[in-house]
């Protein structure tokens with residue numbers, strides 16, 4: 394049974410109210426997560442190398458022409474929803490400045506979705522190292538608290554848009570306040586990244602689609618919604634798909650802005666948590682992304698849904714009814730019925746390098762399920778002529794904390810600590826990028 398958008402809006406509004414006040418945010422609405430491995434339901438993962446009609450996929454050509462398009466369409470229909478075709482973008486330069494004692498140039502560009510004067514726009518903030526021999530590889534990711542939350546330079550405009558009410562005093566109602574300057578700087582070690590020879594581009598995710606269920610009218614859902622009118626309502630794009638769409642338009646902008654000094658053929662898309670789910674979907678739908686990085690993305694991201702441990706499909710759809718398409722609710726407490734699982738999302742990035750990261754205290758996101766999903770994508774990577782997770786086969790056992798698996802093109806690590814992005818995570822991503830995105834690789 395599908396609920397209507399308006400019912401969902403009411404439910405979501407109440408859920409948001411409860412969520413903003415609940416101390417743990419983890420057991421709302423009567424949901425008690427299971428963390429006991431022995432209570433995981435028995436499940437069989439769908440085989441990424443067998444088509445829906447039961448034919449084995451044994452060649453790269455079959456993968457590219459039959460199975461990959463089939464899986465992509467299944468994820469669209471059942472999980473994230475169908476997005477509109479790419480819209481033309483317009484770009485407006487906002488500022489350019491030398492920052493960090495001459496280390497980098499910071500450029501801000503407004504990217505408009507479509508040609509209408511009142512088109513929704515997002516502001517991309519780009520840091521490029523000044524010392525470079527040629528065009529440099531880059532990381533592109535969405536941020537949670539505005540570009541002004543990434544770096545506390547008062548010259549970065551306080552984003553005037555809608556923000557989720559923060560428990561850290563960084564919002565007044567749904568508006569960001571001065572305390573939000575630099576609030577997420579620890580997740581964006583800009584100088585460390587720049588010193589390693591990489592550019593960084595980031596966009597506030599709420600510019601693309603504010604993160605609440607308004608019946609899909611605001612953000613680019615409103616601007617571009619007509620273009621999915623032909624799609625069955627239950628399979629139209631949710632917010633994760635909208636954010637991923639924004640990342641692709643961000644890449645369009647980087648491709649067009651050749652003067653920035655970025656090599657647009659070497660852009661890694663990355664994200665944390667819900668924005669990690671988004672990065673995975675962006676990597677799956679847009680093969681121009683040269684590398685994909687999922688940081689603690691959990692349920693609906695890198696974690697296998699069928700394990701139903703920690704956050705489940707039912708719980709995520711209840712708490713965040715706008716993230717996925719309505720069809721995904723069919724798999725609430727019914728994960729086995731979904732024709733895909735998340736290892737196949739990882740496989741959709743193949744043969745491009747992908748890195749999945751978990752944290753020991755982030756059981757809600759099911760670190761083991763994230764590892765198992767990466768390992769279950771390995772056969773697709775090998776079919777496409779890469780070494781997958783490295784060695785002759787993916788490791789049978791999950792690695793211990795701080796023992797990254799990074800010799801192949803499918804990387805994974807478990808970090809000690811909480812749901813976060815830390816310098817340790819970035820060091821692994823930079824090392825991985827050095828191996829796969831630097832010249833001559």
Ligand code: GTR
Nearest residue numbers: 418665666667668691692704
């Ligand atoms: C949680 C949600 C997770 C994760 C996280 C986040 O509340 O249950 O799936 O996405 O939010 O994005 O911070």
